[in-house]
Amino acid sequence: MADVSQENLAKAIFVHQPYIASLEAGNISIGLDKMEQIAAYFGVKYYHLADPEYSIPPRQVLRENIEKYIRSTQTESGYLKNESPNFTKSIDQILQGSFLIQPRSAKEIATECNRLYASGISSSRVSDILARSPRKDLVEVLKTAKGRIKRYQLKQV
Template sequence: MEQASSTEHLEFGEQVIRYLNHFEISYLDLARAIKMGPNAFKEMIDGERGIMLSTMIKIANFFGTKYYKLANPDLQFPLKKDLPGETEALVGTRKTDDKRKKYSDHGLIEALDELLSGSFLEEPRTSKQILTQLPEEVQIAINTEARRITDLLNREPRSLLVRKFRVKGSREYWYQLLDIVGNNDSNIFSN
């Protein structure tokens, strides 16, 4: 399958972002719809990763258009009624009844920041271990999904406070306060 040039995939990524913003759809929803991992999808639309033609076609199909039309910034957006059924239903849901809470709505940011200011992360911890230290109401609000903690720790400003690494023999990422981590620990594979 043919891969687009770097300029083309940057422009295409910008167009995808315009479409997502116009229809008030999150990139996570689109990534799920085209069966692509959210991190890979985000890297792709941010221009950090190439876009395969087959992926361009899937994205365009999601919006009920052709990939070359979606890539043209001079063309108008399709009308909501012209979107494929699943996409149209998703747009309606997002605009009228967004049931997803932002991180700040359930106290995760505040609880995680409190842990970062304490001593719990002086020792290496996984996001699952960090989850156990959060207040019970926060754990319930985020459905005990440790990946939400991972997401916040991988983004600024928290990513500037912690080091993410793997420990020999473990498949999970571990986090530790950056000023505590030693640079010569032989059990750590930095990532």
């Protein structure tokens, strides 16, 4: 509603973007301290975040609240002017090429995106983007023998 990316919210409340993705997906529980930070970021009370009856403030109010929070915490605010990069565009361009004919790690994909498009994407953001539709339907996720590192490869058609 307020056009804030997971990455920018994460940056503002001093966590990593995958934490925000896991919260949104309902995969992890949130502590009261982080709930209060997120609520402060959007200018609402922490208990409103769990209230399905609470009406979300209008977009302009949310943006004003975010700007107040950013100023009070002295967090970088360039993204409030829609200057945040479009990482999915870089990933889509990689998916259309031949780079992923061979299995690649998220770090290798991020390095290639940064080399070709100067996108500034992180390997965790690559993993997040490739885990969502429609991109997850285009790649096969392979695990190494030890199962620690995922590798991505275009699905064979």
